Amino acid sequence: MSALAFFIDPSRCIGCRACERACAECETHRGVSMIHVDFFDRRESIASAPTVCMHCEDPTCAEVCPADAIKQNEDGIVQSSLKPRCVACSNCVLACPFGVPKMIVPMEQMMKCDMCYDRTSAGKRPMCATVCPSQALAFVSPEEIARDRREQPVNVFHFGNQEVVTKVHLMLPLARTALEIDVADQIWEEMP
Amino acid sequence: MSRSHPSLPLWKEDVSFRAADERFVMRRQFGRAMALTSLGMFLGNLWILGRTWTRRLAPRNPSAVVVAGVSELAIGQVKVFAYPTQDDPCLLIRLSATSWVAYSQKCTHLSCAVVYESETGRLACPCHHGYFSAATGEVLQGPPPRRLPRVHIEPRGFELVAVGMEDDRA
Secondary structure (H helix, E strand, C coil): CCCCEEEECHHHCCCCCHHHHHHHHCCCCCCCCCCEEEECCCCCCCCEEEECCCCECCCHHHHHCCCCCCCECCCCCECCCCCCCCCCCCHHHHHCCCCCCEEEHHHCEEECCCCCHHHHCCCCCCHHHHHCCCCCEEEECHHHHHHHCCCEEEEEEEECCEEEEEEEEEEECCCCCCEEECHHHHCCCCCC | CCCCCCCCCHHHHHCCCEHHHCCCCCHHHHHHHHHHHHHHHHHHHHHHHHHHHHHHHCCCCCCCEEEEECCCCCCCCEEEEECCCCCCEEEEEECCCCCEEEEECECCCCCCECEEECCCCEEEECCCCEEEECCCCCEEECCCCCCCCEEEEEEECCEEEEEEECCCCC
């Protein structure tokens, strides 16, 4: 695999959803997009953020899989569940801290972003990164991103006590070396 | 086999999510295992066959052994004796004043010890409820595939002598 890396900058996302359409074009999962764009508080804000698989070094989805169906290959790409093994239990869907795996109910199989492994393993860029007009999804070399962007690429996330190191980088404001996420704060509770 | 990630708990290594850690069984490995297993079974069967043949060739009429006195057993009574070797328990049964029969005690099904039931005149195997006729040794009921091997008993004077074993391989 080439030295190119994946960088996500949600602040650049304009919510055009071109990435979703491009992803769904792929013949390995035609019609089903492995990427999704989230819109936050749409009445008040135009903020949106694309979510691709972060390809963790120790993928929680694979660790919780009871059927050993999710495999991380030699390039560190966490792949979709193996069809003969996946039991459609949705453990991975619940466990992933980034909310990436999707249970495709009609197929009774979990499918997820594999960073277009057919393309990236041959030196091409993932479909979503090729179509992103604002390069919120960028598949470039680290030198190029350091040269062109002000933000800092970060690939360490703290979910409470769990440290997750990922292959995909998130662009954060400078002087941030890790993204701290207070898990308890994210748990929805009814207001008194 | 040496461990590739000694710091990880064993179960994590056993079901590693890393494709590189998967220990695939190759087709040739599988084929070799199958071939060796069948070869082992073939040799085992040869060994069993050879053992059966050598036993069959061995002399089947060992020396006569005094089993009991003529008046030792009352009618319907049973005595256990060993014949032709110490490891072959047999049953001597007095059926009437003048007739004695003796059979190997090993059930022909799974070699449980049979017991004599004097009220029905049967030899019963308690393991799987196999029944043999005490008069002939024939199977009356249950899973045994063959009749009990009979020991030929001859009264000589005041003694009962076992003089030979009926061929149990019929």
